[in-house]
Amino acid sequence: MAVPRYVDREDRRRRVAAALHRIAAREGLEGVSIRTVAAEAGLSVGAVQRDFGTKDDLLHFALREVLAAVTARISRVRVGPGRLTFADGLRQVLLDVLPTDGDRLAEARVWSAFYARAAVDAAFAAVLAELDEQARASLRTAVGYAEEQGELAPGQDPDALVELLLVLVDGIWLSAVRRPPGASLAPQRAAVDAAVAAVTSETQTAP
Structure with a gap:
């Protein structure tokens, strides 16, 4: 048998x-x-x-797998005493989502496709809303720490900053997947540096 x-x-x-x-x-x-x-x-x-x-079931699963992989990488970025400054940690997190290899390109494409579907599909929008709220909670903790340490630029509203960072991650992914194959990611890297400098107390030292 x-x-x-x-x-x-x-x-x-x-x-x-x-x-x-x-x-x-x-x-x-x-x-x-x-x-x-x-x-x-x-x-x-x-x-x-x-x-x-269904294909939608596959896409829901794929999105959650993408977010799990990104979250696992981000969790290895340690900010705090004796570790990275908030500015350096934020820069590392934002640069990590750039599609610099095949795996990250797939992540960005899954996210962008899901994002487009969410504009017209309430079920997809609900999944993104859930994931956004999880991300907000993590960002509020990091931004709160940066505020306590005096690492934010003067006049920053922590809640508005959390929303800005969520929008920035979306923008990095969406702009990067539109680029022609082989195109440089230098504009996205420059945008990350500009964003970090704008929202933190980090100063650039003239050469």
């Missing part, structure tokens, strides 16, 4: 996420479907459908 093969559901979901991101990096979200993701992951269509019944 044949022994049923054990299937690790979490491993299958990770393979689906990796396959979806590879397709997104090559073709954008237009190339994503249950069939193409199954083929890319080396799985049957039925195996993928057991976890994801």
Whole structure:
């Protein structure tokens, strides 16, 4: 009698996420479907459908995987006494979201496609609203610390600054994915430096 093969559901979901991101990096979200993701992951269509019944289910999962990966990287940026200043930590976080490789390009494309869908789809908008609120909570903590340490530029409103940083991250991703293949990311890096200098007490030393 044949022994049923054990299937690790979490491993299958990770393979689906990796396959979806590879397709997104090559073709954008237009190339994503249950069939193409199954083929890319080396799985049957039925195996993928057991976890994801529709393309929208795939996209919701992909977005959360993107945010989990970005959050994990950001969590390694340590700001505080004996660590990075708020300005240096903020710069590192903002530069990290730039699509400097295939994985980050896929992240940016998934985000931008989801963002566009959220403008016309209440379910997608609700997911983004939930994720934005989580990001606000983390940013409020970091900005509150910077204010206590005197690291914000004079006259900054902490709540307005939190909203500005959320908009800045969206803008970095959306502007970067529009650039032609191989184009320099120097304008986005310059924008990050300008934003950090504008909202913090960091000063530039003349050469």
